[in-house]
Structure formats: C-alpha cells, structure tokens
Amino acid sequence: MELNERQNKIIEIVKEGAPVTGEQIAERLNVTRATLRPDLAILTMAGFLDARPRVGYFYTGQTPFTLLSEQIQKMEVRNYQSLPVVAKESSSAYEAVCTMFLEDVGSLFVVNDQGLLSGVLSRKDLLRTAIGSQDMNHVPISVIMSRMPNITFCRSDDAVIDVAELLISREIDALPVVRTKGDGLEVIGRMTKTNITKAFVELARGAAE
Amino acid sequence: MELNERQNKIIEIVKEGAPVTGEQIAERLNVTRATLRPDLAILTMAGFLDARPRVGYFYTGQTPFTLLSEQIQKMEVRNYQSLPVVAKESSSAYEAVCTMFLEDVGSLFVVNDQGLLSGVLSRKDLLRTAIGSQDMNHVPISVIMSRMPNITFCRSDDAVIDVAELLISREIDALPVVRTKGDGLEVIGRMTKTNITKAFVELARGAAE
Numbered sequence: 001m002e003l004n005e006r007q008n009k010i011i012e013i014v015k016e017g018a019p020v021t022g023e024q025i026a027e028r029l030n031v032t033r034a035t036l037r038p039d040l041a042i043l044t045m046a047g048f049l050d051a052r053p054r055v056g057y058f059y060t061g062q063t064p065f066t067l068l069s070e071q072i073q074k075m076e077v078r079n080y081q082s083l084p085v086v087a088k089e090s091s092s093a094y095e096a097v098c099t100m101f102l103e104d105v106g107s108l109f110v111v112n113d114q115g116l117l118s119g120v121l122s123r124k125d126l127l128r129t130a131i132g133s134q135d136m137n138h139v140p141i142s143v144i145m146s147r148m149p150n151i152t153f154c155r156s157d158d159a160v161i162d163v164a165e166l167l168i169s170r171e172i173d174a175l176p177v178v179r180t181k182g183d184g185l186e187v188i189g190r191m192t193k194t195n196i197t198k199a200f201v202e203l204a205r206g207a208a209e
Numbered sequence: 210m211e212l213n214e215r216q217n218k219i220i221e222i223v224k225e226g227a228p229v230t231g232e233q234i235a236e237r238l239n240v241t242r243a244t245l246r247p248d249l250a251i252l253t254m255a256g257f258l259d260a261r262p263r264v265g266y267f268y269t270g271q272t273p274f275t276l277l278s279e280q281i282q283k284m285e286v287r288n289y290q291s292l293p294v295v296a297k298e299s300s301s302a303y304e305a306v307c308t309m310f311l312e313d314v315g316s317l318f319v320v321n322d323q324g325l326l327s328g329v330l331s332r333k334d335l336l337r338t339a340i341g342s343q344d345m346n347h348v349p350i351s352v353i354m355s356r357m358p359n360i361t362f363c364r365s366d367d368a369v370i371d372v373a374e375l376l377i378s379r380e381i382d383a384l385p386v387v388r389t390k391g392d393g394l395e396v397i398g399r400m401t402k403t404n405i406t407k408a409f410v411e412l413a414r415g416a417a418e
Contacts (some may be wrong), residue, residue, distance in 0.1 A: 038250040130339030193402035204281040
C-alpha cells in the first residue's frame with residue numbers, strides 16, 4: 001500500500017501535534033474537510049491514525065511494515081517444531097552416528113536416566129571424535145556432547161523469530177523444545193534451521209495465496 | 210489492515226462481474242454512490258481494486274499479504290550469500306574435515322583442475338566415511354562427494370525464497386552460488402539454511418523498524 005503526498009503530509013501533521021482535529025488538518029493543508037475525508041478514512045483504516053471522537057487524530061506509530069512484523073511475531077514454535085530424536089548418555093558415538101542416519105537428523109538430544117535433558121550432540125561433535133584417535137565404539141556420547149546448563153533451549157509458546165535469532169547468535173544448528181518436569185527439562189520437540197527455512201517458505205507462500 | 214463488511218462485499222461484487230461501475234456496485238448494495246466513495250477510495254488505494262476511468266473497477270487479485278510476498282520476492286541471493294569454501298577433488302576426507310572445522314562450514318564445494326564446480330561435500334558424507342572401514346587419510350573426496358550434474362545450485366540474482374524452497378524440497382544444507390564460465394560453473398558463493406535463517410531475522414527486524 002503506497003500513500004500519496006497528501007496522506008504522508010497528514011501523517012506528519014498528526015505526528016507533530018496530536019491530537020489534531022480534521023478541521024485543523026484541513027486548515028494546515030488549505031483544503032476542505034470534505035476533500036480530506038477519504039484520506040483520513042484510508043489512514044485510519046490502514047491503522048496509521050487513530051481517531052477519537054471529539055478529541056482528534058493520533059499517530060499510532062504503525063507503518064505498512066508493522067503488519068509483516070506482527071505476522072512474523074505471531075509464528076509460534078509449536079506450529080513449526082519437529083519431533084525430537086533423543087539418545088541416552090551411555091550410547092556410543094558410533095551408535096549416535098547410526099541414529100542420526102536412520103532418523104535423518106543433524107542433532108541428537110541426550111537425556112539422563114530420568115529422561116531429562118542433559119546434553120546436545122551435533123554432527124560436528126561426532127566428526128571431531130571421528131578424526132581423533134578414539135574408537136567411536138567406545139566413546140560414550142556424554143563425553144563429547146555439549147552439556148547442561150550450557151544448552152540453549154526454547155519452549156513451544158516461544159516466537160519462531162526468537163529461536164531464529166538464537167540459532168544465529170549462538171551459532172548452533174538445533175534447539176531442543178522443552179517443558180519443565182520436576183527439577184529438569186523434558187524434551188518435546190526440535191527446532192533447527194530447517195524448521196526456520198520452512199517457516200520462511202510458508203510465510204512467503206501463505207502470503208502469496 | 211482490516212476491511213469492513215461492506216468493503217469485503219464490494220470486493221466480492223467486483224470479483225464476480227468485473228468491470229463493474231461504481232453505480233452498479235451502489236445499486237447492488239442499495240446505497241448511494243456518495244456513501245460508497247470512501248470505501249472505493251480505500252480499496253483502490255490499498256491495491257485491492259483497480260479503477261479504469263469510464264470502464265469500471267477490476268479486482269487486482271491482491272490481498273493485504275501480497276505486500277509481504279512482494280517484499281520476500283525482492284530478496285536476492287547476492288545480498289544474503291556467504292563466501293564459498295572450496296576443496297580440490299584430490300583432497301583426502303581427513304583434510305576436508307579439517308577445512309570444515311577451520312572455516313566453520315558444514316559443506317565444501319569441490320572444484321576440478323580448471324577451478325570449475327565438480328561436486329559438493331557435506332558433513333554427512335564425511336561422517337558416513339568416518340564410520341566406514343576406509344582410512345580417512347586415503348579416501349579422496351571425489352569418491353564420497355555428490356557429483357555434477359546431480360548438484361543443485363543457484364545464481365546471485367535468484368530469489369532467496371526460491372533457494373529456501375530448493376533446500377527444503379531437495380533436503381540439502383547448502384547450495385553453491387555459481388556463474389557460467391566456459392563449459393562449466395564457477396563457484397562464487399554459498400547459500401545455506403543459515404543464510405535463510407539470517408534473511409528471516411533480517412526481514413523481521415527490518416519490518417520492526
């Protein structure tokens with residue numbers, strides 16, 4: 001939606017001196033109130049201005065892009081997460097690689113005997129072990145994984161965009177989606193850059209429909 | 210931007226019988242043309258309807274979300290791509306793992322003696338080799354990489370959203386950004402799910418400004 005010159009001027013006037021009445025705006029622009037009416041209707045409907053009866057117009061601070069931002073903010077993890085793939089601390093690095101291939105995932109979430117999150121294991125951790133001198137069959141993943149509390153996680157009601165920012169800023173590939181259980185965290189999902197990429201595609205597609 | 214009931218009705222009427230004049234719409238809705246004027250102005254300005262003088266109104270097929278879609282379509286690979294990390298076909302799997310760690314990337318693009326793209330090597334390819342019986346020091350990457358022409362690539366003027374769709378549909382982590390050189394392709398960049406995630410974050414941030 002593109003605003004015309006007069007509509008942009010109206011926004012400027014309201015920004016400066018809110019509340020401003022329709023009459024005052026008409027005066028400033030040297031036009032009649034009737035001329036302004038469609039412009040004011042458009043600006044109000046589009047959410048740029050807020051009209052309060054007998055008070056005047058206020059600037060909402062909203063731009064055409066707010067709509068997009070709001071749409072992105074509304075995207076919640078619960079609608080984009082994948083099923084988690086977990087492994088036990090005692091599993092060997094070799095078993096972990098096999099699980100990754102079987103399940104076609106790039107990260108495993110490691111759980112302790114109580115079934116609570118204790119670590120995250122990535123392809124990178126396994127590759128590092130593989131080129132080391134240790135035997136993949138005898139290294140337990142608890143030794144090579146990233147360990148709690150140094151694990152970045154999220155919850156299903158978090159915003160997808162916040163997860164995307166964490167993945168970038170912490171330079172990680174996957175986050176466990178968790179919920180509190182007793183003293184620990186139960187893993188209920190997985191958010192990866194693949195999920196973010198899918199969210200991006202869905203945003204564009206939904207938008208195109 | 211939310212449309213009111215009458216505005217939605219107007220869109221329906223125009224959708225069905227375009228071109229429709231303002232008079233015809235007024236008749237259908239049992240209101241005066243003066244009453245309709247602000248609604249028609251809003252719908253035209255917002256891009257839902259197209260008004261052609263002496264002909265009538267047409268439906269543009271645009272919804273409030275088209276704006277977002279257009280914004281996403283405009284995002285080009287050139288503005289989001291990373292520098293490529295390349296390796297020679299004769300490099301060993303061991304060397305490739307070291308390069309990945311040094312450069313902190315998850316995929317290497319493999320080039321032939323002419324410096325042209327011949328394959329793509331992923332962490333997954335290397336992990337598969339690592340748990341196999343072969344010696345990582347003696348397996349050349351040309352044996353374990355995905356090979357041309359089975360390589361999905363893109364160009365710097367492609368849309369980011371198209372790359373995102375390829376990454377998802379082909380289940381790959383990275384695409385080389387290429388340009389034609391002689392009979393082959395020269396690698397000039399790298400597009401991964403990390404780049405898409407960054408694009409998504411930028412879209413949301415830019416939108417929030």
